[in-house]
Amino acid sequence: MSGQPAALTHILYPYAPVLAQSDRAPHHHPVIVIGAGPVGLTLALDLAQKGTPALILDDSEGAGQGSRAICFSKRTLEIADRLGAGAAMRAKGVVWNVGRVFHGPSEIYSFNLLPEDGHRNPAFLNLQQPYVEKFLTDALRTAEAASHPVEIRGRNTVTALTQSDTHVTLTIDTPDGPYTATADYVIACDGARSPTRAMLDLGFEGRVFEDNFLIADVRMTAPFPTERWFWFDPPLSAAPRSALLHKQPDDIWRIDFQLGRDIDRAAELAPDRIRQRIDEFLPHSTAYDLVWTSIYTFQCRRMAAFRHNRVLFAGDAAHQVSPFGARGANSGIQDADNLAWKLDLVLKGHAPDALLDTYHAERAPAADENILASTRATDFLTPGSAVSKLFRNAVLSLARDHPFARPMVNSGRLSTPSTYDTSPLITPDALPGAPSRARPGSPCPDADLALPGAPGYLLDHLRGTFTLLALNTTAPPVPIPTLSLTDHQITDAFRTRFLGPEVRALYLIRPDQHIAARWPDASADTLTRALARAKGQTCP
Amino acid sequence: MPLNTQPNIPDPDDFYDALLGAHEGLDKDQSDALNARLILILANHIGDRDILRQALAAAR
Numbered sequence: 001m002s003g004q005p006a007a008l009t010h011i012l013y014p015y016a017p018v019l020a021q022s023d024r025a026p027h028h029h030p031v032i033v034i035g036a037g038p039v040g041l042t043l044a045l046d047l048a049q050k051g052t053p054a055l056i057l058d059d060s061e062g063a064g065q066g067s068r069a070i071c072f073s074k075r076t077l078e079i080a081d082r083l084g085a086g087a088a089m090r091a092k093g094v095v096w097n098v099g100r101v102f103h104g105p106s107e108i109y110s111f112n113l114l115p116e117d118g119h120r121n122p123a124f125l126n127l128q129q130p131y132v133e134k135f136l137t138d139a140l141r142t143a144e145a146a147s148h149p150v151e152i153r154g155r156n157t158v159t160a161l162t163q164s165d166t167h168v169t170l171t172i173d174t175p176d177g178p179y180t181a182t183a184d185y186v187i188a189c190d191g192a193r194s195p196t197r198a199m200l201d202l203g204f205e206g207r208v209f210e211d212n213f214l215i216a217d218v219r220m221t222a223p224f225p226t227e228r229w230f231w232f233d234p235p236l237s238a239a240p241r242s243a244l245l246h247k248q249p250d251d252i253w254r255i256d257f258q259l260g261r262d263i264d265r266a267a268e269l270a271p272d273r274i275r276q277r278i279d280e281f282l283p284h285s286t287a288y289d290l291v292w293t294s295i296y297t298f299q300c301r302r303m304a305a306f307r308h309n310r311v312l313f314a315g316d317a318a319h320q321v322s323p324f325g326a327r328g329a330n331s332g333i334q335d336a337d338n339l340a341w342k343l344d345l346v347l348k349g350h351a352p353d354a355l356l357d358t359y360h361a362e363r364a365p366a367a368d369e370n371i372l373a374s375t376r377a378t379d380f381l382t383p384g385s386a387v388s389k390l391f392r393n394a395v396l397s398l399a400r401d402h403p404f405a406r407p408m409v410n411s412g413r414l415s416t417p418s419t420y421d422t423s424p425l426i427t428p429d430a431l432p433g434a435p436s437r438a439r440p441g442s443p444c445p446d447a448d449l450a451l452p453g454a455p456g457y458l459l460d461h462l463r464g465t466f467t468l469l470a471l472n473t474t475a476p477p478v479p480i481p482t483l484s485l486t487d488h489q490i491t492d493a494f495r496t497r498f499l500g501p502e503v504r505a506l507y508l509i510r511p512d513q514h515i516a517a518r519w520p521d522a523s524a525d526t527l528t529r530a531l532a533r534a535k536g537q538t539c540p
Numbered sequence: 541m542p543l544n545t546q547p548n549i550p551d552p553d554d555f556y557d558a559l560l561g562a563h564e565g566l567d568k569d570q571s572d573a574l575n576a577r578l579i580l581i582l583a584n585h586i587g588d589r590d591i592l593r594q595a596l597a598a599a600r
Contacts, residue, residue: 394576404584 009130012036012062012137015155021179029055030347032170032183034158034196036060038069038129039315039332040189041136045083046340048143048150050464050511052347055181057172061154063130063137066292067217069329070126070248075417075443076330077121078459078513079337080135084142086121088135093125094247099228101399101411105235108399109406113414118448118493120457124414126248128217129329161186161199161311168310185343185356186311189332192299194317200308206301206371209322211241211382212259214295216274217252220288224253230411232381232396236280242381242411243281252291255281256323258381265295298322300375302367306335306360314339319367321374324381324412331370334417335363341464341511345535355536358425366418373413380410417443420514427508427517427530434518435500444513447494449485458483458494462513466531472504476524478531510534543594 013036020027031047033040036058044054072089080086101109113123137152144150159178160171168186172179188196197203229245236243240257247253257277259268267273274293282288302319306312315332339359345351383389398405420426420441429439438445446459461467461483468475468482471490475482485494499505508517508530517530532538549555562578563571583592 390572390576391580394573394580397573398577398580402581405580408580 007065008060008062009065009128010063010134012134013058013152013154014061015153015175017174017176018153020181021174021176026169026180026182028167029053029181029183031055031185031187031343032057032168032181033187033189034058035188035190035315035317036133036137036152036154037189037191037315037332038132038136038329039336040187041133041140042079042083042333043187043189043314043336043340044150044152045085045136045140045143046336046464047344048140048148049083050341050344051149052344053149054151055183056150056152057156057158057170058152058154059157063133065130066128066215066294067248067252067254068129069132069326070128070246070254071326071330071414072125072127072132073326073330073415073417074119074121074123074446075415076333077125078443078446079333081120081459082462082464082513083136083139085132085135085139088138089125089127089132090121092131092135092249093127094226094249095122095125096226096228096247097123098225099230099411101409102229102231102234103396103399104231104233106400108396109409116493118457118491118497119446120459121446124326126246128248128252131249132329158190158196158199161196163308163310165309184310184347187339187343188311188313188317189315189336190317192316192320194313196311197303197313197317200311202303202308204299204301204320205304206299206320207375208297208299208301209378209382210261210297211378212261212263212265212268212295212297213323214240214257214259214268214274214277214293216255216257216278216293217248217291218255218278218288219250219252219291220282220286221251222253222282222286222288232409232411234281236277238277238280240277244411245281253288257281259295263295269293269295296323298378300371300378302364302371306363307356312339312356312359314363318363319371321370322378322381322412324377325370325374325414326412327370327374327415330415331366334366335359337512338363342536344511351535351537358423358536362418362420362423362425365420365422369418370415377410377412419443425510425516425534425536427533430517430519430522431502431505433500434502434505435497438498438507438515438518440515440517442515444507444509444515445497447497448491449494450489450491451485459513462509464511466511466516466534467509468527469498469505469507469509471498471506473506473521475506476522476527478524478527480531508534541588541591543591543598545598 031054033056047054097113157173167182231243234243242258244256299320314335321327383392395408426440470484516534
């Protein structure tokens with residue numbers, strides 16, 4: 001029997017018995033997703049909208065407590081827009097652009113994300129993870145109501161998993177006892193402590209950092225601006241090594257204190273102790289409620305391989321980073337974005353199984369990029385040696401008076417999407433004079449459109465299929481959706497992002513909105529070859 | 541550009557004196573901190589990553 005369910009912020013998928021539990025023969029599913037966190041929900045929603053059935057199994061009945069991931073990047077919001085959850089996230093979330101870094105009592109550095117014009121989405125949006133899970137589940141219910149094949153089963157805990165060359169067999173525990181199901185593919189999105197990973201006896205490579213961080217979600221109406229404030233060596237009597245203050249919706253503020261290596265966990269989690277820290281941290285006599293607290297440690301590491309035959313790993317189950325930089329949930333959602341269209345094509349017989357190998361080929365370098373950024377930030381925050389602390393403190397002491405030292409101050413480098421430069425699916429750049437940010441492999445930049453009767457943004461037109469973007473050129477007669485624009489319809493943002501000095505361009509864009517190829521123009525034959533390559537049908 | 545390892549500082553004895561003078565009255569921790577700040581200031585002035593790479597290798 002499953003254990004008692006944990007306290008939840010939102011009950012989203014209460015347990016309900018299904019026929020499969022009493023049928024003698026196991027039911028078969030093309031895809032079973034383990035875990036209804038942001039990654040699993042994104043993946044299942046994407047698959048369902050493409051018409052590939054997805055079943056999510058989760059051991060709880062909804063979104064857990066606490067803010068957890070709070071900072072969602074533009075790329076995540078673009079993915080959410082494609083799946084129908086972006087508007088709800090924007091409506092609820094808090095947009096911020098300015099970050100300030102303090103050393104002791106003084107500000108030493110500030111940055112402004114300076115969002116570009118011509119994007120629907122801000123650079124970052126703060127929103128508690130339970131809201132993201134709720135909005136994705138809402139979108140999933142909408143898809144379900146429109147007869148898209150998707151289902152979530154709460155309090156369905158996978159307890160055993162075996163695979164053969166043809167399928168995966170899962171044993172699933174429920175309040176009414178266990179049952180068995182089979183799947184063509186299983187995607188483990190079951191988090192940092194992934195039980196699926198343990199069932200396959202798979203491990204991690206990388207570093208464990210031993211510092212402890214106290215998180216508190218605090219409700220208060222405070223006059224602080226909507227900015228990210230970060231302190232090194234904050235001037236507090238209990239001397240935490242760092243502190244973070246960041247705003248979330250509903251008048252909730254996130255406060256993190258870095259407590260050090262050897263701490264008395266139970267003593268630090270005592271509400272009086274936490275209040276004592278916060279009372280001293282906030283301006284005198286600020287009234288607040290303690291909403292949720294936790295102590296966490298973290299790792300910067302990943303699995304050696306994200307694919308193990310018919311079981312694939314995504315999000316924290318596959319790779320873990322420190323929270324500084326908002327690279328956890330954002331990169332996990334990008335994993336789902338990368339994997340969904342590949343699974344869909346393979347299961348429909350439109351691409352070979354080898355296409356799924358490119359999930360690792362593209363997302364492992366992305367994980368390495370995130371781990372590198374995250375490890376560097378962590379080394380700066382928690383210097384592990386005397387010399388690393390010496391230089392860290394030298395940078396901090398120089399930063400106030402000397403601008404050169406400020407870019408070295410590292411309180412986390414914020415998440416940016418990866419460009420799949422080394423991917424076998426990408427056709428080499430045939431328009432190198434055009435802007436580098438739209439080179440093959442990159443996530444397609446957004447840009448505003450000047451179309452009469454169809455205002456909006458470019459990404460609105462990239463709806464999860466291969467799409468052609470033809471700028472001042474004629475698309476060859478290949479049956480895929482095409483957006484053709486000529487000079488008077490091309491906005492400045494569009495020109496800057498896609499043409500630069502070039503007069504015309506033809507872009508082939510993948511279902512996950514990454515650019516697969518670009519040319520000044522292309523024959524039907526050239527385009528067909530690039531398309532085959534992007535689907536893993538031909539070897540480069 | 542190769543790292544210049546030929547004599548390049550006019551009046552080297554006087555510079556050496558100034559370098560030690562900067563540490564006068566500092567304890568070990570303060571001296572270490574000064575050295576770290578000095579390295580960062582000089583490295584930024586050089587800027588050229590290739591020169592810095594050669595300097596790190598030469599020092600090691």
